[in-house]
Structures are given as C-alpha cells and as structure tokens.
Amino acid sequence: MDIAIIGSGITGLACARRLAQAGLAPRVFDKGRGIGGRxxxxxxxxxxxxxxxxxxxxxxxxxxxxxxxxxxxxxxxxxxxxxxxxxxxxxxxxxxxLAKYLGHGLDLHQGTEITALTRTADGWDLKAGEPLGTFDHVVCTAPAPQTTRLAGPALTRPLDAVTxxxxxxxxxxxxxxxxxxxxxxxxxxxxxxxxxxxxxxxxxxxxxxxxxxxxxxxxxxxxxxxxxxxxxxxxxxxxxxxxxxxxxxxxxxxxxxxxxxxxSLGQPFVTSRDKTLHAGGDWCLGPRIEHAWQSGTAIADDILRTA
Ligand SMILES: Cc1cc2nc3c(=O)[nH]c(=O)nc-3n(C[C@H](O)[C@H](O)[C@H](O)COP(=O)(O)OP(=O)(O)OC[C@H]3O[C@@H](n4cnc5c(N)ncnc54)[C@H](O)[C@@H]3O)c2cc1C
The missing domain is CATH 3.90.660.10 (Polyamine Oxidase; Chain A, domain 2)
Known part of the structure; x- marks a missing residue:
C-alpha cells in the first residue's frame, strides 16, 4: 500500500513510525527544512x-x-x-x-510543500508544484486551517470548530x-x-x-x-x-x-467517506505534544485495522 503523510510534526512522525513498525513504507512530505513542526x-x-x-x-x-x-x-x-x-x-x-527519535529510519522529504491533493480513479494524486505520484492512502497532519484548504471537501466533518x-x-x-x-x-x-x-x-x-x-x-x-x-x-x-x-x-x-x-475537535482523527484519507493533529485532541502523538498513533492503528 502506497501511503503519503503530509507533515513531519509529531502527529505525522508518530503515524509514520507506527506504520513502518508494521512493515509499511509511508513517504512523509513536509514544507519545512527540518522535522518536528512546532x-x-x-x-x-x-x-x-x-x-x-x-x-x-x-x-x-x-x-x-x-x-x-x-x-x-x-x-x-x-x-x-x-x-x-x-x-x-x-x-x-x-x-x-524527540522528532529525530520518532523520525529515525523513515522516508522523509523535507522542503516539499503539498499544493494539491486530488482524488482520481487510481487513488490520491499529490502535487508539490510538480506531481509527486499517486497514493492509495493519504494522511494529512497540517494544522486544521491548512488541512481544510488541502482536503476539507473530502472529509466527513468540517474542521471550523477548531481554534x-x-x-x-x-x-x-x-x-x-x-x-x-x-x-x-x-x-x-x-x-x-x-x-x-x-x-x-x-x-x-x-x-x-x-x-x-x-x-x-x-x-x-x-x-x-x-x-x-x-x-x-x-x-x-x-x-x-x-x-x-x-x-x-x-x-x-x-x-x-x-x-x-x-x-479541539474532540475525536482523534477525521476521514474521508471511503477512509482512504485521514486527517489529524493536536487540533483533534488538545494543545500538547502528547495529543499530537495520540492522534498520529490512532490514525496509524485505524489504517492498519483496515489494511
Ligand atoms: C510557541 C509554542 C509553545 C508550545 N509549548 C508546548 C509545550 O510546552 N508543551 C507541549 O506539549 N506542547 C507545546 N506546544 C504545542 C505543540 O508544539 C504542538 O501541540 C505539537 O507540536 C503539534 O504537532 P502536530 O504534528 O500536530 O503539528 P505541527 O507540529 O504543526 O506539524 C504539522 C506539519 O505540517 C507541515 N505542513 C503544513 N502544511 C503543509 C503542506 N501543505 N505541505 C507539507 N507540509 C505541510 C508543517 O510544516 C508542520 O511541520 C507549543 C507550541 C508552540 C507553537
């Protein structure tokens, strides 16, 4: 299964690490120079x-x-x-x-801002200006307003309640x-x-x-x-x-x-109707690093349950 994770903050890294430990090979993309986000x-x-x-x-x-x-x-x-x-x-x-520990051995692509996420018959097309490829599954861990811009219409729940x-x-x-x-x-x-x-x-x-x-x-x-x-x-x-x-x-x-x-949203993640897109972050559960880790881990577990 080809999985793309948008964001190498604690949510994205926790998710990628759990998936990698289960034998999957997610690719993690982040617009920043270094990993860890906030x-x-x-x-x-x-x-x-x-x-x-x-x-x-x-x-x-x-x-x-x-x-x-x-x-x-x-x-x-x-x-x-x-x-x-x-x-x-x-x-x-x-x-x-902490980010370096979680990110060790992962397939990380820094300096890569995802500019478009499009559902096609074959999966999810990701673009960072240039096309990056088609993925079976995408996890978006950008802050809620940025997740809404990228993936809002595909999600089963709006994120406007998050402040x-x-x-x-x-x-x-x-x-x-x-x-x-x-x-x-x-x-x-x-x-x-x-x-x-x-x-x-x-x-x-x-x-x-x-x-x-x-x-x-x-x-x-x-x-x-x-x-x-x-x-x-x-x-x-x-x-x-x-x-x-x-x-x-x-x-x-x-x-x-x-x-x-x-x-926060009060639930660990949000998905698309067909569950090929997950979105999460600290904004799901609260203001702390631990909340980000919990959201990313819960997303990975959900993906592994249905994989
Ligand atoms: C000043 C400050 C102080 C804080 N103090 C504490 C504290 O003492 N204790 C504590 O527990 N928490 C603290 N926090 C909160 C904590 O940092 C966050 O809860 C946690 O780091 C959030 O992790 P995240 O992965 O959900 O989001 P983020 O860390 O925001 O990660 C999201 C990542 O997505 C990337 N991204 C966004 N859009 C795109 C795109 N289009 N393409 C590619 N990449 C994209 C971003 O570059 C970022 O790296 C603090 C935060 C701040 C800012």
Whole structure:
C-alpha cells in the first residue's frame, strides 16, 4: 500500500513510525527544512540554540510514557521538571530530539510543500508544484486551517470548530549571565513565559533565553514584521531584567500563527467517506505534544485495522 503523510510534526512522525513498525513504507512530505513542526530548535550564528516552539513535554498516558522512556534511553529526551508547567521532559540536545527519535529510519522529504491533493480513479494524486505520484492512502497532519484548504471537501466533518491561539516568540542570547529563574510563567504579562533555554539538560550553549508573548499580546501584534516584533519584545525583556542593549549578543523573533489549540475537535482523527484519507493533529485532541502523538498513533492503528 502506497501511503503519503503530509507533515513531519509529531502527529505525522508518530503515524509514520507506527506504520513502518508494521512493515509499511509511508513517504512523509513536509514544507519545512527540518522535522518536528512546532517542536522546533533554532540554531543561529555564533553557535546559539533556542527551543522556539514547544518548551517541554508533558505526559499523562501510558502509551506516550513508553515512547518517552525509549527516547530517553536512546539519548534523545531527558527528564526536566521546571515546576512552572506540567513539563516533565525535554528533547536533547534541543526539543527536536524527540522528532529525530520518532523520525529515525523513515522516508522523509523535507522542503516539499503539498499544493494539491486530488482524488482520481487510481487513488490520491499529490502535487508539490510538480506531481509527486499517486497514493492509495493519504494522511494529512497540517494544522486544521491548512488541512481544510488541502482536503476539507473530502472529509466527513468540517474542521471550523477548531481554534488556536497564536504565539509571538523572542529568542535572545546574552553576553553575560543573568540572575533569573530557569522558567517564569505569568499568563497576564505581555511576556507570559520566559525560559532560560541553556539550563535545560544537554544544551551546548550558555545564556540563551526564550520569551513567549501572551495570547492577547500576540493577537494584538500578530501582523507586525518579525523585526518589529523582535524590537518590541526585546525592549520588554531588557526592561524586565534591568539589562542594556549592549548585553545582547543575538535577538530574533518567530511568529506562530497556529501555536496552541484552544478548541479541539474532540475525536482523534477525521476521514474521508471511503477512509482512504485521514486527517489529524493536536487540533483533534488538545494543545500538547502528547495529543499530537495520540492522534498520529490512532490514525496509524485505524489504517492498519483496515489494511
Ligand atoms: C510557541 C509554542 C509553545 C508550545 N509549548 C508546548 C509545550 O510546552 N508543551 C507541549 O506539549 N506542547 C507545546 N506546544 C504545542 C505543540 O508544539 C504542538 O501541540 C505539537 O507540536 C503539534 O504537532 P502536530 O504534528 O500536530 O503539528 P505541527 O507540529 O504543526 O506539524 C504539522 C506539519 O505540517 C507541515 N505542513 C503544513 N502544511 C503543509 C503542506 N501543505 N505541505 C507539507 N507540509 C505541510 C508543517 O510544516 C508542520 O511541520 C507549543 C507550541 C508552540 C507553537
């Protein structure tokens, strides 16, 4: 069975891994350069490194705990409990460690944006500008609005009930040490979450910080340019810590338009009527990495049941 998976975030990787373990050979396509989607690690000039997407991993289910234990034993995940969130683990040496563990040995095609998905008599034709081929089965794990654009009419349930909060994120490297807690969470502040990235286990860098704006602040400033966002957030960060611009070695910002699921669909995946198309993601079950893993795994199990 030829299977294409759109998206190499945790949902797509969890699905592909389960299918590969059952002897299938799914091809995974993602428009991004690296795997992991919103589980992201930015490497920049001067050897600095930031987890600018998901900050940590939390776990409530036995199934996901088993995966975390295996990833930890393989050196891609480490225990970390900052106390300000439900986080118990982080990827190492960056958050993408978890994605690298799940993606090991898979047939991954990065830099490949799927632009069209068309049902034909022979299966599903995929295009990334150019035709990529015809597949018996397609799994779409893009965020809900992007899944709707690609595959909406073929799905048995509309996804408009799904809502997200955006997140504007600042990455700062300092020339000097800063006396501040490893994490600081204050949802009503403009800078709602601040983490000293370098103190997470296994980080190769010093003095790298990540700050995430609150949902309200992010919504109000969402359409500014990345430079404008970086300037405003850096001012807030420096003011909060009594720092001077000369203390800053590096600063940049990232805009996550679909960051955290606010309203999920309440079921692990959606299919087409003939069940040759599955769609899923964190947007099915909730705002966390574990929800993405659960959706991807449930899709794979459903495909294997009918294969
Ligand atoms: C700032 C921020 C902080 C967060 N903090 C935490 C946290 O501390 N703990 C936690 O558990 N979760 C956190 N999350 C949420 C967590 O990152 C997500 O729930 C999870 O990573 C979602 O995985 P996914 O695979 O469903 O989606 P994604 O990671 O979004 O993956 C979807 C993939 O599809 C690709 N794609 C989309 N369209 C196409 C196309 N047309 N063609 C090809 N590829 C396409 C994208 O490039 C992407 O790689 C955070 C998220 C953000 C943004």
């Amino acid at each position: 589980v992201a690690t930015r490497l920049a000039a001067g050897g600095v490194q930031f987890d600018h997407g998901a900050q940590g991993i939390s776990c409530e289910s036995d199934g996901f705990r088993t995966v975390l234990d295996q990833a930890e034993a393989a050196g891609h995940v480490a225990a970390w409990e900052p106390g300000t969130a439900s986080t118990t683990h982080v990827g190492t040496p960056g958050m993408t460690g 997200y909060e955006p997140s504007l994120t600042l990455m700062v490297a300092l020339h000097r040490d800063l006396e501040a807690p490893a994490t600081r969470s204050n949802p009503t502040d403009a800078l709602a979450w601040i983490a000293h990235d370098s103190v997470k286990p296994g980080r190769p860098t010093q003095n790298c910080w990540v700050a995430q704006a609150s949902a309200d602040w992010s919504i109000a400033h969402l359409e500014l340019s990345r430079d404008e966002i970086a300037t405003l957030m850096l001012d807030l960060f420096l003011g909060l810590h009594g720092l001077d611009p000369t203390d800053v070695a590096y600063a940049t910002a990232h805009r996550w338009r679909y960051a955290l699921v606010d309203t």
